[in-house]
Amino acid sequence: MLTSPPDLYPSRVAVAEASPPVVHLPPLSALTSMEVTIHSGSLSPRLAEFLPCIRSAPVLSSITFKYPKATPIEYIPASRLWIDMDKWLARLAMHVKTNKRLSLVLKPWPEGNSEWEGCLPEFRKAGGELSVITGACNWSK
Amino acid sequence: METLPQELLDAIIDRVPSPWAHHCSLVARRWRKRGQQRHFSDLMFWREVDVVRWYTDIPQDPDGIPSYAQDVEFQSIRFWRDPTVLSRVLKCFSRVKTLTIAETAVPPSEVQNILSSGEFGRELTSLFLISPWSSVPTLMPLILSFPNLRELMIDHFLHSHAPASLLPGGTCKRGPLQSLELSWLLNKDIEYIALCGVTSRRIDLYVGDAMIEKIIAGSSETMRELVLQGT
Numbered sequence: 001m002l003t004s005p006p007d008l009y010p011s012r013v014a015v016a017e018a019s020p021p022v023v024h025l026p027p028l029s030a031l032t033s034m035e036v037t038i039h040s041g042s043l044s045p046r047l048a049e050f051l052p053c054i055r056s057a058p059v060l061s062s063i064t065f066k067y068p069k070a071t072p073i074e075y076i077p078a079s080r081l082w083i084d085m086d087k088w089l090a091r092l093a094m095h096v097k098t099n100k101r102l103s104l105v106l107k108p109w110p111e112g113n114s115e116w117e118g119c120l121p122e123f124r125k126a127g128g129e130l131s132v133i134t135g136a137c138n139w140s141k
Numbered sequence: 142m143e144t145l146p147q148e149l150l151d152a153i154i155d156r157v158p159s160p161w162a163h164h165c166s167l168v169a170r171r172w173r174k175r176g177q178q179r180h181f182s183d184l185m186f187w188r189e190v191d192v193v194r195w196y197t198d199i200p201q202d203p204d205g206i207p208s209y210a211q212d213v214e215f216q217s218i219r220f221w222r223d224p225t226v227l228s229r230v231l232k233c234f235s236r237v238k239t240l241t242i243a244e245t246a247v248p249p250s251e252v253q254n255i256l257s258s259g260e261f262g263r264e265l266t267s268l269f270l271i272s273p274w275s276s277v278p279t280l281m282p283l284i285l286s287f288p289n290l291r292e293l294m295i296d297h298f299l300h301s302h303a304p305a306s307l308l309p310g311g312t313c314k315r316g317p318l319q320s321l322e323l324s325w326l327l328n329k330d331i332e333y334i335a336l337c338g339v340t341s342r343r344i345d346l347y348v349g350d351a352m353i354e355k356i357i358a359g360s361s362e363t364m365r366e367l368v369l370q371g372t
Contacts, residue, residue, distance in 0.1 A: 025354060026361040030342075037370040046348050047371040053354060 027056035034060065038067040041074050048081055052088045058097040063089070064105040072108060075119050086122045093128035106132040143171075151175045181209040187216050189226065196230050203260050207233035214241035219274045224248035228255045235260035239267040246274035247283070256286050267292040277330040281337055285313050293318055293339070297325035313338035317363040321345070321356070324370075328352045335359045347371065 034057075036047065043051075067073050076082055093102040104123065120130060154165045154175040166176030186192045192215075199206050213234055221227060228251040240262075247255075255261060265287045270280060277298060284293065321341035323331065335355035340363050346353045348371030357364065 025358050028357070028361050028364060028367075030361075030363055030365050031367060032365050034366075035368045037368070039371075044348070044371045047369065050348060050353070050369075054357075 025053050025055065027058065028054060028060070029058060031057045031060050033062045033064070035064045035066060038065055038073055039071065041067075041071040043081065043085070048084070052084065054088075055091070056095055057092055058095060060092060060096060060102060061098065061100045062103045062105060063092075064107050066107045069108045073106065077119070082120075086120045089120060089123040089128055090126035093123055093126040096127075101127050101129050103129040103131060106130070147171065154179060177206060178209045181206055183212045184210050185214040185216060186218065189218055189221055189223070192218070192226050192230055193223070196226060201229070201233045203233050203235040208236045210234050210237050212239040212241075213237050214243065215245040216241075216243045218245040220246060221248055224251055225254070227251055231255050231261045233260075236264050237261070238264055239269070240265055241269040241271065242273045242275075242280075243269070243271040244274060247280060249275070249279045252279060252282055256282060262287045263289070265290060267294075269294045270296070270298075272297045277326075277333050281333070284339065285315075285337060288315060290315065291319040293320070293341075294322040295324075295326065295334075296322070298327070298330055313340070317341050317360065319343060321360075323347070323353075323356065331355055340364075342366065344368070345370075 034054075036043075036051070038044075038047070065073060089102075089104060096102050104120070120128070124130065150171055154162070154172060157165055157179075162176065163180040164176075166173045166180060168176070184195075186195070201207060207230075215227075225248075227248065232255075262283075266289055268284065268287065268290060271294070273280060277295075284290070318339070318341040320343045321339065322345040323334070324347035326334075331352050332355050335358070338359070339356075340360040342360075342363055343366040344356060344360055344364050345368040346356065348369050353369075357367070
């Protein structure tokens with residue numbers, strides 16, 4: 001069991017913590033769905049840097065992380081990357097102004113099985129819903 | 142056969158499998174128009190000589206055979222010996238709905254001629270620019286001019302000559318596109334597209350080093366769907 005997972009992106013996170021995202025996007029007032037394709041097992045530094053620039057999407061109802069089964073998303077709860085992702089998702093979930101809850105969908109292709117309970121705690125607390133479409137993630141807990 | 146209504150004949154011709162469809166126009170006079178409409182609906186030009194042959198062999202009547210073309214593709218014509226051929230041919234494609242320019246040059250000197258041809262582009266809804274052999278500023282007046290454009294895909298500008306100043310050559314007066322797909326573009330090209338006011342309801346972006354934020358910010362009030370791809 002992995003108790004103290006390594007931080008995959010220590011230097012990037014250190015920079016990110018020192019300064020907020022440089023680019024401030026205006027509220028994406030019409031955005032209802034987002035799909036992010038992840039090819040190499042984890043969010044690329046560029047994607048991880050970019051996504052928090054989306055600070056407000058009041059009618060967003062779903063975010064889909066799509067990834068190849070051969071290189072599943074590696075979720076490591078204590079990594080700065082996923083802590084930051086969790087906080088970003090939580091912020092979006094809290095600021096949704098519709099009756100629908102923000103849903104995060106994990107969608108592998110082709111299909112497989114996965115364990116995912118307990119992932120992204122802040123996002124869930126903020127009212128976000130997590131669903132895995134017969135996922136194939138290597139979720140380390 | 143002679144008593145069949147034309148609508149029924151047309152429906153029969155529409156069901157003839159593609160490899161044999163071009164024979165239909167030779168069956169009978171009443172089969173000709175529909176047969177030709179099927180045969181000439183999708184056109185692909187691989188060489189300048191084919192474009193020239195089309196221009197010389199087919200009567201260039203905007204209401205005739207060229208008007209049957211709905212999906213036209215120019216592929217791998219990187220240089221034009223006669224730069225005016227492209228605009229002369231495009232002028233008669235009055236009903237084209239989908240235009241693909243793949244690894245093909247649009248001579249800068251001909252852009253105005255294409256635009257002034259009047260009929261071309263009026264019904265164009267989809268424009269695919271795949272590794273075009275022209276720069277963004279060269280093609281932008283075309284992109285901005287098509288009044289009914291709904292879908293724009295720009296993939297990998299090989300000849301990206303971003304303008305020295307980022308003053309756009311025009312601004313988009315059309316409403317938002319239904320779909321905008323950009324991949325492998327340079328920062329200045331993306332910035333230029335954003336400055337020209339190209340917006341969309343669905344945006345599909347490859348997240349490289351380019352300034353995708355500019356495009357997203359430009360569509361902040363219209364974009365309903367955002368697709369990001371990145372390695």
